[in-house]
Amino acid sequence: MSQNTLYDKVWDRHKVTTLPNGQDQLFVGLHLIHEVTSPQAFGMLKERGLEVARPDLTHATVDHIVPTGNQDRPYAEDAAENMMVELEENVRDAGIQFSDPTTGDQGIVHVIGPEQGITQPGKTIVCGDSHTSTHGAFGALAFGIGTSQIRDVLATQTIAMEKAKVRKIQVDGELGRGVEAKDIILEIIRRLGTEGGVGYVYEYAGEAIENLGMEGRMSICNMSIEGGARAGYVNPDETTYEWLEATDYFQERPEKFDELKPYWESIRSDDDAEYDDVVHIDASELDPVVTWGTTPGQGIGIHDPIPAPEDLADGKQDTARRAQEHMRVEPGETMEGYDIDVAFLGSCTNARLPDLRRAARIVEGREVADDVRAMVVPGSQRVQQAAKEEGLKDTFEEAGFDWRNAGCSMCLGMNEDQLEGDEACASSSNRNFVGRQGSKDGRTVLMNPRMVAAAAIAGEVSDVRELEEVQTA
Amino acid sequence: MTDATEDIPSVDYVEGSGVPIRGNDIDTDQIIPARFMKVVTFDGLGEFAFFDLRFDDDDNQKDHPFNEERFQDANVLVVNDNFGCGSSREHAPQALMRWGIDAIIGEGFAEIFAGNCLALGIPTVTADHETIDALQQWVDDTPDGDIEVDVAAETVSYGGNEIGVSVDSAQRQALVEGIWDTTALMKSNENAIAETADSLPYVDQTRDEIRSDD
Numbered sequence: 001m002s003q004n005t006l007y008d009k010v011w012d013r014h015k016v017t018t019l020p021n022g023q024d025q026l027f028v029g030l031h032l033i034h035e036v037t038s039p040q041a042f043g044m045l046k047e048r049g050l051e052v053a054r055p056d057l058t059h060a061t062v063d064h065i066v067p068t069g070n071q072d073r074p075y076a077e078d079a080a081e082n083m084m085v086e087l088e089e090n091v092r093d094a095g096i097q098f099s100d101p102t103t104g105d106q107g108i109v110h111v112i113g114p115e116q117g118i119t120q121p122g123k124t125i126v127c128g129d130s131h132t133s134t135h136g137a138f139g140a141l142a143f144g145i146g147t148s149q150i151r152d153v154l155a156t157q158t159i160a161m162e163k164a165k166v167r168k169i170q171v172d173g174e175l176g177r178g179v180e181a182k183d184i185i186l187e188i189i190r191r192l193g194t195e196g197g198v199g200y201v202y203e204y205a206g207e208a209i210e211n212l213g214m215e216g217r218m219s220i221c222n223m224s225i226e227g228g229a230r231a232g233y234v235n236p237d238e239t240t241y242e243w244l245e246a247t248d249y250f251q252e253r254p255e256k257f258d259e260l261k262p263y264w265e266s267i268r269s270d271d272d273a274e275y276d277d278v279v280h281i282d283a284s285e286l287d288p289v290v291t292w293g294t295t296p297g298q299g300i301g302i303h304d305p306i307p308a309p310e311d312l313a314d315g316k317q318d319t320a321r322r323a324q325e326h327m328r329v330e331p332g333e334t335m336e337g338y339d340i341d342v343a344f345l346g347s348c349t350n351a352r353l354p355d356l357r358r359a360a361r362i363v364e365g366r367e368v369a370d371d372v373r374a375m376v377v378p379g380s381q382r383v384q385q386a387a388k389e390e391g392l393k394d395t396f397e398e399a400g401f402d403w404r405n406a407g408c409s410m411c412l413g414m415n416e417d418q419l420e421g422d423e424a425c426a427s428s429s430n431r432n433f434v435g436r437q438g439s440k441d442g443r444t445v446l447m448n449p450r451m452v453a454a455a456a457i458a459g460e461v462s463d464v465r466e467l468e469e470v471q472t473a
Numbered sequence: 474m475t476d477a478t479e480d481i482p483s484v485d486y487v488e489g490s491g492v493p494i495r496g497n498d499i500d501t502d503q504i505i506p507a508r509f510m511k512v513v514t515f516d517g518l519g520e521f522a523f524f525d526l527r528f529d530d531d532d533n534q535k536d537h538p539f540n541e542e543r544f545q546d547a548n549v550l551v552v553n554d555n556f557g558c559g560s561s562r563e564h565a566p567q568a569l570m571r572w573g574i575d576a577i578i579g580e581g582f583a584e585i586f587a588g589n590c591l592a593l594g595i596p597t598v599t600a601d602h603e604t605i606d607a608l609q610q611w612v613d614d615t616p617d618g619d620i621e622v623d624v625a626a627e628t629v630s631y632g633g634n635e636i637g638v639s640v641d642s643a644q645r646q647a648l649v650e651g652i653w654d655t656t657a658l659m660k661s662n663e664n665a666i667a668e669t670a671d672s673l674p675y676v677d678q679t680r681d682e683i684r685s686d687d
């Protein structure tokens with residue numbers, strides 16, 4: 001049993017009671033909602049004649065279905081318009097703040113929470129979306145939940161959960177040139193497996209993690225879920241506090257910052273905290289990682305050979321065979337030179353300002369390959385605005401990228417941005433499942449945002465380090 | 474306020490015929506492709522379960538157990554490892570439930586998926602690879618054969634065999650005692666909830682404060 005970790009401390013602070021089934025009832029400090037997973041929960045609430053318990057601790061946005069091209073209302077697609085109207089009604093009736101596209105604050109739920117300063121260390125945060133783990137980058141305990149649990153949270157501001165084990169993932173060493181946070185997490189998932197984290201929460205620690213900015217930490221925590229973990233977090237430190245101090249929330253309430261900081265410090269894992277497991281990764285050994293298959297665990301260094309299924313663990317062989325057939329790759333080959341039809345720079349993993357900045361430096365003065373459809377989908381309206389002011393929009397457009405409005409877009413293909421037929425996509429997102437990007441024959445190769453930029457330029461998966469001007473992350 | 478706990482049935486036992494879905498790492502995008510989630514209720518999701526595995530581009534049926542006549546009445550799904558990985562969408566177990574599934578036996582389940590199943594009263598019980606493999610084979614050979622899932626006893630019986638399975642202890646208790654619908658249960662702890670909220674340094678906003686921020 002872990003002891004004195006951030007997970008233990010935040011859990012204890014939020015525990016209301018132990019339920020008869022042995023689960024703990026936890027108070028929820030922030031409930032984020034969006035259009036896809038909340039309407040059914042509001043419906044269940046109404047059926048039972050219940051009200052939203054703490055609208056003040058609930059915040060809504062629209063991201064999954066929102067069109068990223070023309071956003072005039074009504075939306076071109078009826079189903080999307082209906083979902084938007086439903087959300088608007090629900091939040092209005094309950095008095096929930098809504099970062100809708102007219103506010104300039106709209107965006108992917110895991111981008112806007114941190115941006116607005118409502119994601120804070122030592123909070124429990126839930127959302128009907130598995131990548132809620134992203135918020136753990138701030139030292140919050142953040143969990144993705146299903147719709148019935150959303151109903152629980154709306155009705156009671158609490159959630160029933162079992163305590164997990166804690167695995168510390170100690171990432172030492174310095175990242176090499178062109179290697180990023182995304183590569184660390186892809187490597188972790190490759191090594192521990194997509195189900196390796198089941199039953200665990202991941203604490204990311206060590207020099208390589210501490211040296212990352214908040215965006216990099218978010219990219220890592222984001223994909224905890226791809227590694228099977230229930231959540232992931234980084235202990236808050238000066239980097240975290242600097243970010244928080246600059247947000248609207250604390251700019252408007254500077255006294256709160258001083259008031260809360262001792263609490264944030266108090267919930268950090270103790271130096272002699274006990275973990276259920278510890279794993280070491282040497283960041284300096286990493287190359288940029290790309291996936292060759294159809295699960296996020298099927299990753300390799302850019303110059304490494306694709307494994308033969310028979311060399312993998314028994315349970316992984318069939319999945320690998322099916323994946324290689326789908327992706328049309330052969331064992332022994334590398335992914336370098338794999339033809340790309342689409343380049344997608346977006347998602348809650350990698351569509352924040354520094355991601356776009358780094359990718360823009362790669363495309364600057366270059367052109368997207370002739371047969372490649374390349375797009376940038378900023379993670380939020382604020383990212384979009386800031387990127388525009390810095391001239392990144394122009395850089396991307398001059399290179400031939402399509403510059404779109406904020407949303408989930410081709411990360412899951414619920415709006416108009418979708419793969420067609422068997423198109424292959426270099427993607428900065430987090431899932432390469434079959435059908436994920438909108439076409440069941442589509443092929444997704446996950447990689448870091450600079451690698452996506454390089455793939456867009458070359459028309460094939462390539463090592464970004466072979467282009468000039470590549471800095472460390 | 475209604476007390477919903479009274480209506481919640483105990484799910485200590487599920488009986489019926491099986492349907493095997495083979496393969497590890499079957500993710501939620503395969504169970505229910507995202508394009509079918511543009512809906513504001515879960516009604517009707519059953520017909521879209523495993524849609525892309527069941528139909529080709531022209532909506533012609535492909536080989537898939539959910540398309541096979543002999544499995545149409547099945548209510549016990551038999552799967553392999555890491556089933557339901559991927560997203561937190563409750564649409565996935567909802568689609569399976571609405572197709573007719575009442576219990577799932579497998580080598581392993583993604584955690585959020587298993588939690589979502591529990592919230593619907595669907596047991597997710599596990600056994601090792603050989604046991605599951607044998608059961609899948611039996612179901613294939615005996616599509617109308619009866620499978621009994623005893624959640625309380627942690628056993629599965631079929632064709633004269635009885636196998637031991639594991640059920641997560643909180644899940645077992647919740648299902649057996651009929652306390653898997655947690656809303657009413659948790660709502661009854663209102664005072665303790667308020668106390669916990671008061672003890673947290675960051676929870677101090679009232680609705681009025683929020684309003685005056687606008």
Ligand code: SF4
Binds near residue numbers: 063412
């Ligand atoms: S960007 Fe992708 S992973 Fe992130 S919330 Fe949207 S759909 Fe989910």
